[in-house]
Amino acid sequence: MELQFVNISKNYGKKTALTNVNLTLHEGVHALLGPNGAGKSTLMNILTCLLKATDGKITLDGEEITAMGARFRDMLGYLPQNPGFYNSFSGYGVMKYFADLKGMKKPQDRIDELLELVNLTEDKKRKIGHYSGGMKRRLGIAVSLLNDPKLLVLDEPTAGLDPKERMRFRNIIGKLGFDKIVILATHIVSDVESISDNCLLLKNGEIITTGSADDLKEHIKGKVFNTPMSQEKAEEYILNNSCANIIKTEDSLFVHSVSDEKPFENSVPAPANLEDVYMYYFNEQSKTEEEK
Ligand code: ADP
Ligand code: MG
Numbered sequence: 468m469e470l471q472f473v474n475i476s477k478n479y480g481k482k483t484a485l486t487n488v489n490l491t492l493h494e495g496v497h498a499l500l501g502p503n504g505a506g507k508s509t510l511m512n513i514l515t516c517l518l519k520a521t522d523g524k525i526t527l528d529g530e531e532i533t534a535m536g537a538r539f540r541d542m543l544g545y546l547p548q549n550p551g552f553y554n555s556f557s558g559y560g561v562m563k564y565f566a567d568l569k570g571m572k573k574p575q576d577r578i579d580e581l582l583e584l585v586n587l588t589e590d591k592k593r594k595i596g597h598y599s600g601g602m603k604r605r606l607g608i609a610v611s612l613l614n615d616p617k618l619l620v621l622d623e624p625t626a627g628l629d630p631k632e633r634m635r636f637r638n639i640i641g642k643l644g645f646d647k648i649v650i651l652a653t654h655i656v657s658d659v660e661s662i663s664d665n666c667l668l669l670k671n672g673e674i675i676t677t678g679s680a681d682d683l684k685e686h687i688k689g690k691v692f693n694t695p696m697s698q699e700k701a702e703e704y705i706l707n708n709s710c711a712n713i714i715k716t717e718d719s720l721f722v723h724s725v726s727d728e729k730p731f732e733n734s735v736p737a738p739a740n741l742e743d744v745y746m747y748y749f750n751e752q753s754k755t756e757e758e759k
Contacts, residue, residue, distance in 0.1 A: 468528060468617060469493060470648055475523035477509050477672075484509040485672040488523070492648055496640060498659035499652040501669035502749055507652035508548050510669070511622045514650070515545045527618070544616030548623045548652075550607040554596030558587050558606050561595060565610045574613070581609040585639055601632030608639060619649045625658050637662050656753040660741040668748055675748055684739040687747045692734040693721045710746045 475488040484506045499507050512518040514525060516533060525532045532539045552561050559578065566574035582588050585605040595603065604624055611619060625633045633655075640662050643649060653659060659666070666683055668675045676683065693714070696704065701722050705711045711724035723737065724730055725747045745753045 468648060471526045473524050475513060475520050478521045483672055488674055494646060494648055495664035496649045496662055497665045497667055498663035499650055499667045499669055502654050502751060505669045506672040507669055508622055511620050511652055515620055542617045544611035544619040546607045546611040546621045546624055552595045556595050557592050559591040561606060566613055569614050581612055585609045600627045604628060617647055619647050621651045623653055625655060633658055654753055656742045656745045670749060680741045683744040687739050687744055690727055691725050691737045691739045691743050692730055693723055693737045694731045694734040695721045709751050
């Protein structure tokens with residue numbers, strides 16, 4: 468399968484949200500990374516045909532998706548950024564409702580299999596109103612998988628989840644087949660570092676670079692530094708530098724930072740991780756609210 472974005476641009480009135488996005492994607496997990504406002508949801512909404520691009524086209528194996536209609540929708544699974552479920556439905560009831568909408572015949576076995584995959588078997592009879600945020604997200608993933616989609620789009624699937632729920636989510640993605648194109652839009656690097664085959668960095672509506680996590684780390688080789696410092700100096704330094712954080716070990720403290728030039732005389736080169744890549748390109752850290 469080949470999914471191609473060809474010169475996709477989108478304006479909301481005078482506001483430009485996407486500029487000439489060109490991408491070619493194959494089976495695997497693709498992380499669409501970028502800070503809030505980068506244009507991730509806009510791109511995902513164009514891909515799922517909920518929004519029209521101002522310019523450009525998207526093709527699947529050479530065919531324009533807007534012309535494929537129902538055939539495209541049958542291949543698509545989508546978890547929107549803010550999925551809404553009826554609070555009075557049970558988890559099972561939601562699954563059944565969407566299975567009926569998709570015209571699935573005898574969906575019970577598939578529903579049970581998916582509820583098991585996302586760890587909701589025991590809670591399937593409980594009302595959604597009593598589900599935690601994490602449980603609702605997991606249910607959303609199960610819904611998006613109902614029709615065994617060949618193209619799975621997940622928009623900020625871990626927003627509002629605690630670290631344990633996020634780990635559970637990563638395990639679910641890891642269990643999905645290798646026969647799908649999965650696109651996972653997020654501003655949280657730690658969610659995708661271990662599970663993505665390919666990263667797409669989106670900044671101010673433009674794709675600035677793409678590649679595997681290893682490729683991207685290679686790009687910033689030699690730009691990551693550790694600098695031993697007093698706590699006081701370190702705290703002052705990170706206040707003025709968005710591309711730096713403090714790392715404490717049992718017997719030492721240093722500032723971990725990313726820059727083109729060596730920041731201090733006593734700085735030593737350090738290996739890059741994907742969070743460093745994010746800091747380098749976006750000039751900010753990708754940490755979730757609760758980690759800050
Ligand atoms: P992300 O999902 O990466 O946070 P979005 O695609 O939601 O980014 O938004 C990209 C940009 O487009 C933002 O500046 C946002 O304010 C703007 N935007 C999104 N939706 C609309 C809309 N319906 N009308 C006007 N501007 C919008
Ligand atoms: Mg978004």
